[in-house]
Amino acid sequence: MNIKSLILTAALCLALCGCQSKGGEVNVADYLEKYSFGDDNTLAFRRAVEQARKQKAEKLVIPEGTYHFYPELAFEKYAYVTNNSAGLKRFVFDLTDMEDFTVEGNGSKFILHGFVSAFTIDSCRNVTIKEFTMDYARTFHSEGKVERVGEGWVDLRFPDDYRYAIRNGNLYFSDERGNNYPFSHLLEMNSERREPEFMASDYWLTDNTIPAEKREDGTVRIFKDKLTAKVGNVLFLGPGHRLCPAIAIDESAGVNIHDVTIRHAGGMGVVAQHSRDIELLRVYIEPEEGSERMISITADATHFTHCEGYLRMIDCHFFNQIDDATNIHGMYGVVKQILEPNRIIVFFPHDQQYGLDVLREGRTVEMLKQMSLTTYDEIEVKEVIRLNKEWYEVAFAENIAEEAAVGDLITDMSYPEVLIKGCRMGNNRARGLLLGSRKQTIIEDCYFHIPGSAIYFEGDGYYWYEQAGVRDVIIRNNTFDNCNYGYYRWGTACIAVGSGPKEDREASRYNRNILIENNKFIISDPRIMNLYSVDGCTFRNNEIIESDAYPYTLGETRRFVTEDCVNIDIQTK
């Protein structure tokens, strides 16, 4: 058999066995004409992704351009996204079960319309999404310029972007297609600094509205007891829901998000759960330069629950979002019944953490006391019966410890190694980095201008039910530029322990081994560090520069507060 006939035979064999072309790339351009309807490109993109899945393509190529996406023809699934709102969601990109796959945006711009998210990355291995900017035609929040202020009222002028109506004496927002945009809290933003107004706190509303009346000059007067704001500032009116995060990652390993800009989302920016080996490189979550819009996304920039492997954020920007820059944690369930010595009923109380199925057969879990957060048992799970999205019956290989009682906490013991490097963040609502992994966590070369604590050690068993408790944290070569200028309850110092253990604080040692060195602290607010229940913290070789950028109005004047701690070494020049 000569070469030619060998090739022919091989080709024939391939044809006969019905093999489709594998690998290679799929170009969205090939689907745009047939599957775009009006300006809606959603189905064209779906078809391209489906073809990529079918042929196990290595790459989806999106020619540089501006694309519009509507919910109508988007992929749909019921999704539990940690610390966002669960629901039957629509996604433009359904990356489920993809392997060794790259979505290449080539600098494209995605404009989403209405209640639809951009990406679900579910059960993937080694996927990269890169080089695009996303925004929404109508933001999930609204912004009004403060024109007049009186006792218990503020007059706001809304740009055309924020379509509204007053019904039954209350204010409602919508878009041009009739979708309702509920809102449940207000926050005053300083127009010049483009950040939360000094010491401004949230106003929480009921029933997704506020009493309002239309004024003859085209402004809207809103009414609330003790409501106030400065003329010229901007009032943010934001949703309680987090229905449309930008990029949601679940049960995946090896997820790279590179050169992606998220101008807006109705929830978090990048949010991952039960996943490992995640890298964000030059992910920018911030308003467009020169845009009137004050707020980027309506919740945390990033959020990671029960992740493992590595978690890297490098050279990212997290600005003007309505919650923390990141939060890395697990979730506590509560023991509600002890049915047998090795069998319990568990409830996960935080309603934005329903459906995550934290407890899994064959894994070792910890059991701990609710108020002190002291672990008293580590035990293997033998069986998990999911009763529904928040209740579980759990059986163990052995009997649980005798001290176990109704009200105790239980959780899985998975944590990622964390590297946050070269990132810039600030002008957002609340805190910066909420660190809760028990593996090594390095924060370096970052810039912080956070209105609350820049670095926060959270974790509690009675309010957020977030598992945390660090064991090895290095904070070095960062600049903390006038943090803590916002609402006083967003943190007790630039670096602080948050909710934490409530009882037995001296014995708890919930957070351990924190090294803070070679940083620069620029402070109008003197409170650099506030720790409790910590075992091991070294503060050395840091530069402290006093500033008068903000007034300081609180009582505490100590730079360093440590309570119920051991092995603390604070060195100041």
Add this chain to the structure above:
Amino acid sequence: MNIKSLILTAALCLALCGCQSKGGEVNVADYLEKYSFGDDNTLAFRRAVEQARKQKAEKLVIPEGTYHFYPELAFEKYAYVTNNSAGLKRFVFDLTDMEDFTVEGNGSKFILHGFVSAFTIDSCRNVTIKEFTMDYARTFHSEGKVERVGEGWVDLRFPDDYRYAIRNGNLYFSDERGNNYPFSHLLEMNSERREPEFMASDYWLTDNTIPAEKREDGTVRIFKDKLTAKVGNVLFLGPGHRLCPAIAIDESAGVNIHDVTIRHAGGMGVVAQHSRDIELLRVYIEPEEGSERMISITADATHFTHCEGYLRMIDCHFFNQIDDATNIHGMYGVVKQILEPNRIIVFFPHDQQYGLDVLREGRTVEMLKQMSLTTYDEIEVKEVIRLNKEWYEVAFAENIAEEAAVGDLITDMSYPEVLIKGCRMGNNRARGLLLGSRKQTIIEDCYFHIPGSAIYFEGDGYYWYEQAGVRDVIIRNNTFDNCNYGYYRWGTACIAVGSGPKEDREASRYNRNILIENNKFIISDPRIMNLYSVDGCTFRNNEIIESDAYPYTLGETRRFVTEDCVNIDIQTK
């Protein structure tokens, strides 16, 4: 081998082959102690049903008693229930994949608390549920007694059953556990007759509330332009959602519901889709005798979409519910794109019919014109790609007819044989029986006191998108006792064609072959029959008795109106 050793050997074989006990019965009593928490019996019932499924039991025995069910530990699934609200729902009884199985209530009373439904009957064969009464601790609607009336306002007194608060100047209802009970419409009920007030119409609200203020005498004044009611009457304030139907049936064959009383549900009573051979025997949907409560359930008593085989309702009561006694129909999808001569994109427009997946591979479907409802093609479906709960891509074995155009309708061609016999119904909102099956439909020995049309031939392609168009209906030996006393838009006569074809009415012949004989019509309202686009209707041997039970205030004085019909034979003595 003697008999004894044969038996022993057989027993040994059974033991060795690991057979569990099959068949037999499971008694809920065996689970109550271990799996009841406080007064919540939900998990005990779940465990009993699970055991019944496991051992393929013939019967679940519920000892006579009063049982309480809460959502917390209930079975959960995302459910699309036709003409109810889709959602992640909780059910007390998860009857999925059961075969030859009976739930025996023995006269028990089930009290449900909050947002939970009683039964999902899904993919079952030959199941019976019988002998129980169900109610809710807090109804999904509220009822207020009218104490004073002014221009655009009414003062209501709410019994303690209907917990409320006024916030932002608007009225909100709740229960003792903090659940919100939204409401979107009002209807005035005559307190003495316990039925909708003569000619009273719905008031539709926005944003699930109404402006209100608390009065010193403990009443609540609600405000709405043109709102009025009679002092002493009761105002119903009801939900727009239908989240918690009582009994939802899907993809099942052989479902018997016998001797079941449904006092309340937050949606429909018995609702079935894609199922066959359903029998309701002595199903009573009505308020308890002597109860102050005016309204039974908040939507249709029964509802059947795309059912087949037989559908029987015998000796049932359907009273005081907030919608029709029954509605038997299919669903129209709309052609939105013609991609290829044999490939189209279809959208199902009615949002309470999302997710039902009407078009299925291998089935023959009809295609018809939207406004005339004239069928022009019957064609086999080759492939269905579900884009999401309301959008589908559909391919056919052959090319579709050349006259097919965007905007046309498409639907499956499944219909049940219907027998409604010995049933009593009335005092509800809107209509009685909405008949849309193309198979034989017999209505006999029934009693009607319906505020709208007692028998209604609906079906349209532009509003409800409900497929109907009868072919063989017999209406005999019934009493129509003063129907049409309610809102004038609930029907143009005691027996009437409803929405129907809008264009080409003379050619359409959408409803055919209706025989009305040996009935008694007691009429304050002269309008006995109003038909259009009908081919074949015989009215004979009916007794007509004039009554002055109600005034008659409308313009139309003709007893019989037929337009654009053929083969009409009306015989009156």
